[in-house]
Amino acid sequence: MAPKPLDYESLNENVKKVQYAVRGELYLRASELQKEGKRIIFTNVGNPHALGQKPLTFPRQVVALCQAPFLLDDPNVGLMFPADAIARAKYYLSLTSGGLGAYSDSRGMPGIRKEVAEFIERRDGYPSDPEHIFLTDGASKGVMQLLNTIIRGEGDGILVPVPQYPLYSAAISLFGGSLVPYYLEETANWGLDINDLRHAVAEARAKGITVRAMVIINPGNPTGQCLSEANLREILRFCYQENLALLGDEVYQQNIYQDERPFISARKVLLDMGPPISKEVQLVSFHTVSKGYWGECGQRGGYFEMTNIPPKTVDEIYKVASVSLSPNVPAQIFMGLMVNPPKPGDISYDQFVREGKGILESLRRRARLMTDGFNSCRNVVCNFTEGAMYSFPQIRLPPKAIEAAKRLGKVPDVFYCLKLLEATGISTVPGSGFGQKEGVFHLRTTILPAEEEMPAIMSSFKKFNDEFMEQYEDHTGYSRM
Amino acid sequence: MAPKPLDYESLNENVKKVQYAVRGELYLRASELQKEGKRIIFTNVGNPHALGQKPLTFPRQVVALCQAPFLLDDPNVGLMFPADAIARAKYYLSLTSGGLGAYSDSRGMPGIRKEVAEFIERRDGYPSDPEHIFLTDGASKGVMQLLNTIIRGEGDGILVPVPQYPLYSAAISLFGGSLVPYYLEETANWGLDINDLRHAVAEARAKGITVRAMVIINPGNPTGQCLSEANLREILRFCYQENLALLGDEVYQQNIYQDERPFISARKVLLDMGPPISKEVQLVSFHTVSKGYWGECGQRGGYFEMTNIPPKTVDEIYKVASVSLSPNVPAQIFMGLMVNPPKPGDISYDQFVREGKGILESLRRRARLMTDGFNSCRNVVCNFTEGAMYSFPQIRLPPKAIEAAKRLGKVPDVFYCLKLLEATGISTVPGSGFGQKEGVFHLRTTILPAEEEMPAIMSSFKKFNDEFMEQYEDHTGYSRM
Numbered sequence: 020m021a022p023k024p025l026d027y028e029s030l031n032e033n034v035k036k037v038q039y040a041v042r043g044e045l046y047l048r049a050s051e052l053q054k055e056g057k058r059i060i061f062t063n064v065g066n067p068h069a070l071g072q073k074p075l076t077f078p079r080q081v082v083a084l085c086q087a088p089f090l091l092d093d094p095n096v097g098l099m100f101p102a103d104a105i106a107r108a109k110y111y112l113s114l115t116s117g118g119l120g121a122y123s124d125s126r127g128m129p130g131i132r133k134e135v136a137e138f139i140e141r142r143d144g145y146p147s148d149p150e151h152i153f154l155t156d157g158a159s160k161g162v163m164q165l166l167n168t169i170i171r172g173e174g175d176g177i178l179v180p181v182p183q184y185p186l187y188s189a190a191i192s193l194f195g196g197s198l199v200p201y202y203l204e205e206t207a208n209w210g211l212d213i214n215d216l217r218h219a220v221a222e223a224r225a226k227g228i229t230v231r232a233m234v235i236i237n238p239g240n241p242t243g244q245c246l247s248e249a250n251l252r253e254i255l256r257f258c259y260q261e262n263l264a265l266l267g268d269e270v271y272q273q274n275i276y277q278d279e280r281p282f283i284s285a286r287k288v289l290l291d292m293g294p295p296i297s298k299e300v301q302l303v304s305f306h307t308v309s310k311g312y313w314g315e316c317g318q319r320g321g322y323f324e325m326t327n328i329p330p331k332t333v334d335e336i337y338k339v340a341s342v343s344l345s346p347n348v349p350a351q352i353f354m355g356l357m358v359n360p361p362k363p364g365d366i367s368y369d370q371f372v373r374e375g376k377g378i379l380e381s382l383r384r385r386a387r388l389m390t391d392g393f394n395s396c397r398n399v400v401c402n403f404t405e406g407a408m409y410s411f412p413q414i415r416l417p418p419k420a421i422e423a424a425k426r427l428g429k430v431p432d433v434f435y436c437l438k439l440l441e442a443t444g445i446s447t448v449p450g451s452g453f454g455q456k457e458g459v460f461h462l463r464t465t466i467l468p469a470e471e472e473m474p475a476i477m478s479s480f481k482k483f484n485d486e487f488m489e490q491y492e493d494h495t496g497y498s499r500m
Numbered sequence: 501m502a503p504k505p506l507d508y509e510s511l512n513e514n515v516k517k518v519q520y521a522v523r524g525e526l527y528l529r530a531s532e533l534q535k536e537g538k539r540i541i542f543t544n545v546g547n548p549h550a551l552g553q554k555p556l557t558f559p560r561q562v563v564a565l566c567q568a569p570f571l572l573d574d575p576n577v578g579l580m581f582p583a584d585a586i587a588r589a590k591y592y593l594s595l596t597s598g599g600l601g602a603y604s605d606s607r608g609m610p611g612i613r614k615e616v617a618e619f620i621e622r623r624d625g626y627p628s629d630p631e632h633i634f635l636t637d638g639a640s641k642g643v644m645q646l647l648n649t650i651i652r653g654e655g656d657g658i659l660v661p662v663p664q665y666p667l668y669s670a671a672i673s674l675f676g677g678s679l680v681p682y683y684l685e686e687t688a689n690w691g692l693d694i695n696d697l698r699h700a701v702a703e704a705r706a707k708g709i710t711v712r713a714m715v716i717i718n719p720g721n722p723t724g725q726c727l728s729e730a731n732l733r734e735i736l737r738f739c740y741q742e743n744l745a746l747l748g749d750e751v752y753q754q755n756i757y758q759d760e761r762p763f764i765s766a767r768k769v770l771l772d773m774g775p776p777i778s779k780e781v782q783l784v785s786f787h788t789v790s791k792g793y794w795g796e797c798g799q800r801g802g803y804f805e806m807t808n809i810p811p812k813t814v815d816e817i818y819k820v821a822s823v824s825l826s827p828n829v830p831a832q833i834f835m836g837l838m839v840n841p842p843k844p845g846d847i848s849y850d851q852f853v854r855e856g857k858g859i860l861e862s863l864r865r866r867a868r869l870m871t872d873g874f875n876s877c878r879n880v881v882c883n884f885t886e887g888a889m890y891s892f893p894q895i896r897l898p899p900k901a902i903e904a905a906k907r908l909g910k911v912p913d914v915f916y917c918l919k920l921l922e923a924t925g926i927s928t929v930p931g932s933g934f935g936q937k938e939g940v941f942h943l944r945t946t947i948l949p950a951e952e953e954m955p956a957i958m959s960s961f962k963k964f965n966d967e968f969m970e971q972y973e974d975h976t977g978y979s980r981m
Contacts, residue, residue, distance in 0.1 A: 024650055024712040024745040025782045027812040031652045031675075039822050050605075061597075064825070068598035076570065083568035086830075087560045090580060098576045115798070116542075117549035122797045124531075156637050156800065159824050167674070169505055171512045189823045193648070194512075231505040264505040301506040316603045317596070317829035319637065331508040341520050342670045343640050344545070347828045348798035349567075 036192040039185050040452020045436050049446035060476060062464040063446045065240075065408040067314030067378075070467045075313060075374050077104060077367040078356040082349055084108035085119055103366045111352050119348045125341040127154025127322070128348075131355040135322055138358035143287035151325040151333065154346045154354060158270050158307040158321035163190045165266060165303050165323065168336060169232050170196035176223045178233040178263065180211065182411065182453035182461070184240040199223040199230055200454060205413065208402050209242035211235075213253045220261055232264040233257075235285065238271040238406025241453050241463040243386075245280040245405045251288040255300055264301040270321075271407040273311030276383040280405065286326055302326040308353045310408065312378040320350025385466045385473055386410070392477030397488040404466060411450070414460045414484075420491035432460040435487065442483045445476065517673040520666050521933020526917050530927035541957060543945040544927045546721075546889040548795030548859075551948045556794060556855050558585060558848040559837040563830055565589035566600055584847045592833050600829045606822040608635025608803070609829075612836040616803055619839035624768035632806040632814065635827045635835060639751050639788040639802035644671045646747060646784050646804065649817060650713050651677035657704045659714040659744065661692065663892065663934035663942070665721040680704040680711055681935060686894065689883050690723035692716075694734045701742055713745040714738075716766065719752040719887025722934050722944040724867075726761040726886045732769040736781055745782040751802075752888040754792030757864040761886065767807055783807040789834045791889065793859040801831025866947045866954055867891070873958030878969040885947060892931070895941045895965075901972035913941040916968065923964045926957065 022028045027035075046063050053059045061069060068074065081104050083090075088108075090096050096105060114130035115121060126132065132149035139147035155161040163186075166177065170191065176199040179187045183200075191198045201219040203209040220230050235254060237246040246254075258265045267285035275282055286304055290297050308320035325333060361368040386404035393401035393412040401412035416424075416431050424434030432449035439462075440446055450461025468476050503509045508516075527544050534540045542550060549555065561581050564571075566589050571577050577586060593599060595611035607613065613630035620628035636642040644667075647658065651672065657680040660668045664681075672679045682700040684690040701711050716735060718727040727735075739746045748766035756763050767785055771778050789801035806814060841856075842849040867885035874882035874893040882893035897905075897912050905915030913930035920943075921927055931942025949957050 021743060023743060023780075023782055025784075025809050025813050027810060027816070029712075030649055030813060030816060034649050034816055034820055037820055037823065039819055064603060066598070066603045068601035069603070071598070072601075074599065074601045079568045079570075083564040083571070086567060087564035089557065089560075090564070093580055095576060095579045099571060099574055099580060117547070117552070117798075118555065119798045120549035120553075120555045120796045122545060122547045122550070156828060157825065163824070168511055168515050186823060189820075193820065193823070231510075262502060262504060299504075301504055303506075315601045317598075317600050317826065319826070319828035328506050329508060332506050332511060335508065335511060335515055338520055339515055339518055339670075339674065342518065342667060342674070343644070344638065345798065345800070347637060347800035347831060349830055350828060 033193050033195045037189045038192070038452070039189045040448050043448070043452060044433060045440060045446060045448060048437060049440055052440070052444070057444055059444045059446050060468055061446050062468060063448050065310060065465050065467065066316050067408075067467050068316065070465075071469045072314050072378060072467070073374070074315065075371060077361055077371045078313075078315075078353055080104035081107045081111065081356060082352050085111055085352055086349065088112055088118055101366045103361065107356070111355060115348065119352075121348070122345040123348055123351065125343070125345050126152070126337060127346055127351050131351050132322075134355045134359045135324070139286070139324060143284055143290065145287070145290045147324060151328065153323055153336065153340060154351050155321045155323060156319040156346045156350065157309060158268070158305040158323070159186050161305050161321055161323040162186060162266065162268065163193075164336065164339060166190045166196070167194050168332075168339070169264065170194040173197050174227065174229055176228040176230040178216070178219060178230060180234065180236060180239070182241055182450065182455055183234070184236055184268070185452055187234055188454070197223070197228050199228065202456060203239070203242055203244070205402065208405075209239055209244035211246070211250060211254070213257055216254075216257055230261065230263060232266055234266045234268065236268040237285070238274060238282070240268075240271065240407050241409045241411040241448075243402065243404035243407050243409055243411060245275060245277070245282065247280050248283050248288055251283065251285055252292060255285070255289050255292060255296060258300050259296045264303070267302060267304040269304055270307040270310045272306065273379070274382065274408055275406045276386040277403070277405050282406070286324070289326065299327065301328055303328070308350060308357050311357070312375040312382075313353070313357055314378075315350075315353050318350040318353050319347060320354045322354060381470045382408070382466060385468075385470055388473045388477065389464070389466050392481065396481050396484045399484060408465050408467060409463050410466055411461055411463050414450075414462060416460050417488065417491040417493060419493055420487070423491065432462060435460065436462050438487060439480070439483055443479045445480060514674050514676045518670045519673070519933070520670045521929050524929070524933060525914060526921060526927060526929060529918060530921055533921070533925070538925055540925045540927050541949055542927050543949060544929050546791060546946050546948065547797050548889075548948050549797065551946075552950045553795050553859060553948070554855070555796065556852060558842055558852045559794075559796075559834055561585035562588045562592065562837060563833050566592055566833055567830065569593055569599055582847045584842060588837070592836065596829065600833075602829070603826040604829055604832065606824070606826050607633070607818060608827055608832050612832050615836045615840045616805070620767070620805060624765055624771065626768070626771045628805060632809065634804055634817065634821060635832050636802040636804060637800040637827045637831065638790060639749070639786040639804070640667050642786050642802055642804040643667060643747065643749065644674075645817065645820060647671045647677070648675050649813075649820070650745065651675040654678050655708065655710055657709040657711040659697070659700060659711060661715065661717060661720070663722055663931065663936055664715070665717055665749070666933055668715055669935070678704070678709050680709065683937060684720070684723055684725070686883065686940075689886075690720055690725040692727070692731060692735070694738055697735075697738055711742065711744060713747055715747045715749060717749040718766070719755060719763065721749075721752065721888050722890045722892040722929075724883065724885035724888050724890055724892065726756060726758070726763065728761055729764050729769055732764065732766055733773060736766070736770050736773060736777060739781050740777045745784070748783060748785040750785055751788040751791045753787065754860070755863065755889055756887045757867040758884070758886050763887070767805070770807065780808065782809055784809070789831060789838050792838070793856040793863075794834070794838055795859075796831075796834050799831040799834050800828060801835045803835060862951045863889070863947060866949075866951055869954045869958065870945070870947050873962065877962050877965045880965060889946050889948060890944050891947055892942050892944050895931075895943060897941050898969065898972045898974060900974055901968070904972065913943060916941065917943050919968060920961070920964055924960045926961060
C-alpha cells in the first residue's frame with residue numbers, strides 16, 4: 020500500500036534533514052529521567068527563569084496591568100502597583116488598537132517600533148527608522164524569516180560560524196539552502212580569521228554555491244567571545260567585497276562579562292566606516308527580550324532592524340509577516356520596556372537598576388566560576404565566557420572512550436554527555452550539535468544555574484569527569500591530543 | 501553591478517509569489533487614510549477587540565496574576581482578584597518551569613495539553629492523547645508548520661476551498677507547492693459538492709500533480725457556512741479513497757449563528773465512522789484563542805491535534821517546533837482557560853457565562869443585521885452567515901464599473917472596495933483575495949463592528965453602493981448577470 024501523506028517516508032525531505040541538538044537526544048533523555056523522579060539541572064538551553072532567575076518587577080507590573088486593564092479603574096490599584104507602572108500601562112494601552120487582545124500591525128505596534136528606533140539611535144549614535152524595524156515572536160522567528168527570504172535553493176550558501184547556534188543549521192536545512200561553515204579558532208579565544216572566511220567562500224564557490232549572506236553571533240553562542248571593533252570592520256569590508264548580506268545575531272548584547280571588549284553593534288561599525296561601505300552593505304540585526312538580564316524567554320519577544328535594505332524588499336518581508344497576522348502583543352510591550360526602561364527619578368528606577376545589576380553581576384561571577392571549574396578538570400580546557408550565557412569547554416576524550424562510544428553507535432561527545440547526565444543530572448548539549456573540527460569534542464552548558472548551587476554543580480561535574488577519564492584513559496600510552 | 505542579496509530581484513521567488521489580501525492594498529490604503537485623520541472601520545480582519553469587544557474578565561485576571569506572581573504574596577490581592585482566579589493562577593504557575601518567563605516544552609506545557617485533550621474528549625466523546633496535541637502561537641503558525649511538513653515541491657498539491665482564507669494560498673506559495681482549488685457553491689449556501697472535489701483532483705492529476713492533502717474551513721471563512729455531518733462524512737470517505745490527509749481549520753467552532761447545523765468536529769465524524777476509515781485517515785485539526793467569544797487575537801494562542809499520525813512523523817513535527825523553542829507561554833494559559841473555563845459554583849462562573857453569552861448573542865444579531873443589510877442593496881446578494889465572523893456578499897458590478905476598473909489597472913472588486921473605503925471609511929477585503937469564479941465579484945467584511953454602530957454602517961454602505969450602482973449602471977441596456 021502506498022505510504023500516506025503524513026507517513027515519515029512521505030514528508031518533506033528538508034524537514035527530515037533539520038537537526039536541533041539543543042532539544043535533541045540529551046534533552047529527551049533528561050526529560051525522561053525527570054519524569055522518573057531524578058533531579059535534572061537543565062543547562063541545555065539559555066532559559067534563565069527556569070533556573071530560578073526572578074523576573075524584573077517593573078515590566079511585569081506594567082504587562083499585568085495591560086492584561087487586566089479593568090484594574091486601572093480599581094480604587095485599590097495604587098496599593099499594589101507603583102504610579103509609574105500604572106502610567107506606563109496606560110501609555111502602552113493607548114498605543115494598541117484594542118488592548119492586548121487585538122492583533123497589532125504585522126510589524127508590531129508603531130509606537131513600540133519608535134521606542135526601539137530611539138534605543139538604537141542612543142546606542143549607535145545614528146538615527147534609526149521605525150519603518151525598518153519589525154517586532155517578532157522572539158529573535159529566532161526573525162532569523163528564520165530572513166533566511167527564508169534569502170534562500171532560493173541548495174545553490175544558495177549562508178556563511179555560518181562553527182561552532183554555531185543550531186538555529187542557523189536547522190533553518191538553512193528547512194529552507195533547502197547550503198550551510199557554508201567558517202571555523203572559529205579555539206586557541207585564539209574563538210576569534211575569527213578573515214583568511215579562513217575567504218577560504219570558506221572560495222571553497223563553496225568551487226562547488227557551485229552562490230554565497231549570499233554571512234551570519235555573525237556577537238557575543239558568541241556557544242563560544243562566548245565578543246567581537247572587537249577591528250574584527251567587525253574586517254567582516255563588513257569582506258561582506259562588501261564579496262556582496263554578502265550580513266545577519267547580525269546580537270541577542271546577547273547586554274551579557275558582557277569583561278571590560279576589554281564592550282559590545283559594539285555591527286550597525287554602528289558599519290555606519291562609522293562611511294561610504295561606500297556604509298551605504299552598500301545590507302545588514303539585518305536581531306535582538307530579543309529572552310536574554311540580557313531580562314531572560315523573558317517564555318514571552319517570545321524580539322525585533323530585527325534592517326539597514327540598506329531596499330523598500331521593495333521591506334514590502335516583501337512585511338507581506339510574509341502579515342500571513343501570521345501579528346507578533347504577540349504582550350511581548351511587544353516587554354520589548355518597549357526593555358529598550359525604554361525606567362529613568363533616574365522614576366519611582367521604580369532604583370529597584371529596577373538593583374534587580375538588573377544583581378543579575379548581571381552574578382552572571383559575571385558565574386562565568387568565572389564555571390570557566391575555572393572546567394579548567395580544573397582532567398582533560399578539559401575552556402576559554403573564558405566573555406559574553407552571552409554559555410560555557411563551551413573542550414573535552415579531550417581518550418581513545419578508549421571514543422572506541423566505547425563507537426561500539427554503542429554514539430558520537431563520542433554524545434556518549435560523554437549522556438554519562439554526565441545519568442551520573443549528575445546535569446543536562447548539557449554535546450559540542451557536535453554546534454559543529455566542530457574533526458576529532459575535537461566539546462559540550463555546551465549555560466552559566467545559568469543559581470550562583471549558590473554553582474560550587475556543588477562544578478564539583479559534581481569534576482567528580483564525574485575525573486572518574487570518566489580515569490576509567491577510559493590508557494595509563495600505559497595515552498598522550499594528550 | 502550585480503544585484504545585492506536582499507535586492508528585490510535576488511529574493512526567493514516563493515516569497516514574492518505570496519499574496520495575502522487581508523492585509524493587502526486595501527489595508528495599506530486604509531492605514532494611510534487613518535494616519536491622515538480619517539475614521540476607519542477596520543472590518544478587513546477578524547480582530548474583535550479592535551472593534552470594541554471587551555476581553556473576558558476571568559482569564560485576564562488569571563494571566564495578569566501569572567505575569568505578576570509577586571501579587572499573590574500581597575495581602576491586598578483579595579481586594580482586586582477573586583479567589584478562583586488566584587487559585588487558577590497558582591495552578592498554572594505550578595505547571596510552568598519558572599513562570600511565564602521560561603520557555604516551555606516546544607509542544608507547550610504538558611498540563612495544558614492535558615486540559616486540551618480533556619476538552620476534546622468531552623466535545624467528541626472519544627479520548628484524546630496530549631502527546632498528539634501541540635500548542636502554537638495562533639492557529640496560523642500550526643497550519644504553516646503542517647503545510648511545510650507535507651509539501652515537497654510544486655508537484656505536491658493541496659486541495660483548498662475557493663473562496664478560501666488566504667493563509668492557505670500564501671503558505672502553499674511560500675513552501676513552493678501547488679494549490680488545487682475546489683469551488684464552494686454560492687447558490688447552494690456555499691455548500692461543497694463531492695463531485696466537484698473528484699473533478700478537481702482528476703484535473704490536478706492530469707497536470708502531474710500529486711494531491712496530498714485537503715483543507716476544510718468549518719465554519720467557513722470567508723463564506724460562513726457550517727458543514728453538515730453528512731457532508732463531513734463524504735469528505736472523510738473521499739480523503740480515504742484518494743489517500744489525502746485532512747487539515748481541519750475549526751477555529752470558528754464556537755461561532756455558530758443558527759440551530760440547524762451545530763458545529764461537529766471532523767474528528768468526531770471520523771471516529772464515528774469506524775474502521776477502516778477511522779483508523780486510516782490522517783487528520784490534523786486546528787483551534788485558537790483568537791476567535792469564539794474570546795477574540796484574544798493579540799495573545800497568539802492556538803493548538804493542533806493529530807489523529808492517525810505515526811509517531812515518527814510526530815517526532816519530526818516536534819523537532820521542527822523545537823527550532824523556535826516554545827510557543828509563547830501566556831497564550832498557552834489562555835488556551836488552558838478557554839478549554840477549561842469556570843464551572844458552575846465557581847465564584848467567577850456567572851460573570852464569565854454572562855460575558856460570553858452576551859458576545860455570542862450579539863454576534864448572532866449582527867450576522868442577521870449584516871446579511872439583511874447587504875440584501876437590501878442594489879445588485880448585492882448575500883448568504884446568511886451561519887457561523888464564523890464574516891459576511892461575503894456578492895457585488896454584481898455593472899459592465900461600466902468593470903471597464904472603469906480596468907482603465908485604472910485595478911481588479912474590479914478592488915476598485916469597488918477602494919471607492920467604498922474612500923467614501924465611508926469601511927475597510928473590507930475584495931473577494932478576489934479569497935479566490936472566486938471568473939467574472940463574479942465579492943467583498944468580505946467581518947460582522948464585528950459594535951452592534952449599536954451596525955445600523956449606521958449598513959446605511960452608509962447602502963448609500964455608497966446604491967450611488968455607485970446608479971453611476972455605473974447602463975440604464976439603457978444593463979441586465980442582471
